Amino acid sequence: MIKVGVLGARGRMGAEVCRAVQGAGDMELVAAVDQGDTLDALTGAEVVVDFTHPGVVMDNLKWCVEHGLHAVVGTTGFDPSRLDTVRSWLTGDASGNVVIAPNFGIGAVLMMHFAQQAAPFFDSVEIVETHHPNKADAPSGTAYRTAELVAAARAEAGVPASPDATTSEVDGARGADVDGVRVHAVRMSGAVAHQEVVLGGHGELFTIRHDSMNRESFMPGVLLAVRRVPELDRLTLGIETLLGL
Numbered sequence: 001m002i003k004v005g006v007l008g009a010r011g012r013m014g015a016e017v018c019r020a021v022q023g024a025g026d027m028e029l030v031a032a033v034d035q036g037d038t039l040d041a042l043t044g045a046e047v048v049v050d051f052t053h054p055g056v057v058m059d060n061l062k063w064c065v066e067h068g069l070h071a072v073v074g075t076t077g078f079d080p081s082r083l084d085t086v087r088s089w090l091t092g093d094a095s096g097n098v099v100i101a102p103n104f105g106i107g108a109v110l111m112m113h114f115a116q117q118a119a120p121f122f123d124s125v126e127i128v129e130t131h132h133p134n135k136a137d138a139p140s141g142t143a144y145r146t147a148e149l150v151a152a153a154r155a156e157a158g159v160p161a162s163p164d165a166t167t168s169e170v171d172g173a174r175g176a177d178v179d180g181v182r183v184h185a186v187r188m189s190g191a192v193a194h195q196e197v198v199l200g201g202h203g204e205l206f207t208i209r210h211d212s213m214n215r216e217s218f219m220p221g222v223l224l225a226v227r228r229v230p231e232l233d234r235l236t237l238g239i240e241t242l243l244g245l
C-alpha cells in the first residue's frame with residue numbers, strides 16, 4: 001500500500017483527492033492536512049499530494065523535500081524561476097522526487113500535446129481558457145504551460161510571431177502575453193475548467209478544445225502520478241512522460 005498524505009484536504013481538489021485515494025485499492029490515506037494544521041502529520045506518508053494555493057505551495061514543497069517525501073503537486077503558479085528553485089532543492093542528498101503538473105486531466109494533457117504539434121503549421125495561435133470564478137490565478141497554469149510549449153515549438157521551427165496589427169488597445173483587450181502567445185482568461189459561474197487553443201492560417205481555423213466537467217476528471221492522472229513518482233528522477237514536469245507522450 002502506498003501511504004498518501006494530502007495538503008489542501010478540505011479544498012475542492014484536495015477533498016476529491018482524499019476520496020480517490022480512499023477508493024484506490026493500492027493506497028492508504030494517512031494524513032489529510034489543511035490550513036492551520038501541523039505538517040508533522042505528513043511524516044507518515046510516502047507521497048504527499050498538494051492542491052493548495054500558489055502563495056503557499058513553495059513552502060509546502062520545501063518542507064516535503066527536506067523530509068525526504070515524494071510530492072505530487074497540482075497547485076498552479078509555477079513560473080520558470082520557481083521551477084529553478086525547486087530544482088536547486090532536489091540536488092545532492094535529497095531523496096524525494098517531485099511531479100508538478102498544471103493539469104492532471106488526460107484530455108487536457110493531450111490537448112497541450114496536440115497544440116504543441118500543430119503550432120508550427122499555422123500563422124496564428126491564441127489560447128482562451130475559462131474557469132470557475134473562485135480561481136485565484138490568471139491565466140490558468142494549463143494555459144501558461146500550453147503557451148510555453150506552443151512558443152517553444154514555433155521557435156524551434158523558425159515560425160515568426162502571430163501577425164497582429166493592433167496599435168491602439170484598451171488595456172487587456174488582447175490578453176496576456178506568455179512567451180509571445182496571447183492568452184485570454186474568462187471567469188464564469190457554472191464553469192469548471194475549459195480551454196481552447198485556436199490556430200489559424202490560409203483560410204482555415206483549427207480549434208483544439210478540452211472541457212473538465214467535474215473534478216473527478218483529474219483523478220486518474222493524480223493517482224497515476226502518485227504510483228509513479230517514487231521511480232522518477234527528481235523533478236518531472238507534467239504527466240506527459242508518464243503517459244508515454
Ligand SMILES: NC(=O)c1ccc[n+]([C@@H]2O[C@H](COP(=O)([O-])OP(=O)(O)OC[C@H]3O[C@@H](n4cnc5c(N)ncnc54)[C@H](O)[C@@H]3O)[C@@H](O)[C@H]2O)c1
Nearest residue numbers: 008010011012013034035052056074075076101102103104
Ligand atoms: N493540476 C490540476 O490538474 C489542477 C486541477 C484543479 C485545480 N488545480 C489547482 O489546485 C489549486 C487548488 O485548487 P482548488 O480549487 O482545490 O482550491 P481550493 O481553494 O478549493 O482549495 C485549496 C485548499 O488549500 C488550503 N490551504 C491553503 N493554504 C494552505 C496551507 N498552507 N496548508 C495546507 N492547506 C492550505 C485551503 O484552506 C483550501 O482548503 C489551485 O492552484 C488550482 O489552480 C490544479
Ligand SMILES: O=C(O)C1=N[C@H](C(=O)O)CCC1
Nearest residue numbers: 076102103135140141142193
Ligand atoms: O480549478 C482550477 O483552479 C484549475 N486549475 C488548473 C489550472 O490553473 O490550469 C487546472 C484546471 C483547473
